Amino acid sequence: MKLDVNALGTFYRMAREGAGLAAGRLTHMTEVETQVGVTKLNFMRGREIRRDFEDATEKVAVRVKLTGAIEGYSMVVFERENALRVVETLLAESDSDTEIDVEAGEFDEMTESAVTEVGHIMNSGFIDGWADVLETVIDVSTPEFVEGVTAEPFFGEVDETPAEDDLALLFQSSIETVGTEVGFSHYLFPKRESMAALLERLRTSGGIEYDKLDGFDRMAERGAEEVAKTATTLTGIDTSVEIRRLNFVSLEAIPEQVADETLVGVAFEFDGMPSGYLLFLFDEESAHEIVDAMVPMEVDEDGFGEMGTSAIKELGNIMASGFLDGWANVLDTTIDHSTPEFIHDMGAAAVDPVIIQLGENQEFAFVFDTVVMADGREFDCEVYAIPDENDLERALNNLDVDRIEETPTTAEFQELENS
Structure with missing residues (x-):
């Protein structure tokens, strides 16, 4: 597999475009102004990816499997408190009488469903942005709600997560809500063969x-x-x-x-x-x-x-x-x-x-x-x-x-x- 700066640049623009679409959809859902935070293409070893999830902070994620032009997994990750704040905002906008205890940090069937919906729309925003840049089609599976305080629940079933010492190309973006404490990160774990095919198609130099x-x-x-x-x-x-x-x-x-x-x-x-x-x-x-x-x-x-x-x-x-x-x-x-x-x-x-x-x-x-x-x-x-x-x-x-x-x-x- 060969990399050249032009191909990586296309991937970077793809990530920024996807983050922009996801931010716009979050704004539309919550009527809270959002902005794209940091967007990076990370070359990380498996041990460092897992370390991000081993900080004792309770997290929830919405994970989907991708097929088509990109194969792998896309995952939107919230700190548990931030996920509940998103649900709280959504319920406030819908005039619901249900109250969310953010400090308690518990999910019931309704709040889990709401977070899953938000995460799925966010994932779709990222993926639609990538598809627009690549001028291709990427299919998305049914979203899966995941929670935990270690890396295992998030990565245990993801074959594309690299081994401890393996270097992997990882897309990472964040979106922040302006004036509030809500934010989340996005990860893309592409299948190596799928990424290699895309890189080859986009490569313009020796690489x-x-x-x-x-x-x-x-x-x-x-x-x-x-x-x-x-x-x-x-x-x-x-x-x-x-x-x-x-x-x-x-x-x-x-x-x-x-x-x-x-x-x-x-x-x-x-x-x-x-x-x-x-x-x-x-x-x-x-x-x-x-x-x-x-x-x-x-x-x-x-x-x-x-x-x-x-x-x-x-x-x-x-x-x-x-x-x-x-x-x-x-x-x-x-x-x-x-x-x-x-x-x-x-x-x-x-x-x-x-x-x-x-x-x-x-x-x-x-x-x-x-x-x-x-x-x-x-x-x-x-x-x-x-x-x-x-x-x-x-x-x-x-x-x-x-x-x-x-x-x-x-x-x-x-x-x-x-x-």
């Missing part, structure tokens, strides 16, 4: 073999392990870095996905095969935690004076080296990166300069969703690794996947002076 992209993800995982080792050595603090998933998103959508809060980070330009940009973004609280962990003395009150800035830049330098030197070793090439540029700005403004530069030559980007753990404290860190599309295709097509486990990924980096 990247799917196992090479799997290798790219494993390269990043090994690079992350090297980041952790080097950071531990430098700081003396037990540190680990974990890549949860590889997302394929529109460049225009990246600023929309960045949290609307003050962010701290570092940006790099890298040059070689491939070339591109690296961006590490932390929320401000996490950045303060990093400074406290790395600087063994009291620093400026805001934590981002000379010492704080240097600490963040130094950690960014280590992370960049861990990623890029590992890639270079496995690809048997040379990748150099610039000195880190410190970022301390609000939301989208933190990423706009990089997006503007990239937007001159490409429309989409691969983004790593990463969490950094240091000394038992969790740092939320978004890693935007955005290689040049043509460079990435050439580099991965030359990749010998057998080299990934055999090649050392030791990072080489120069420490920054506290100047």
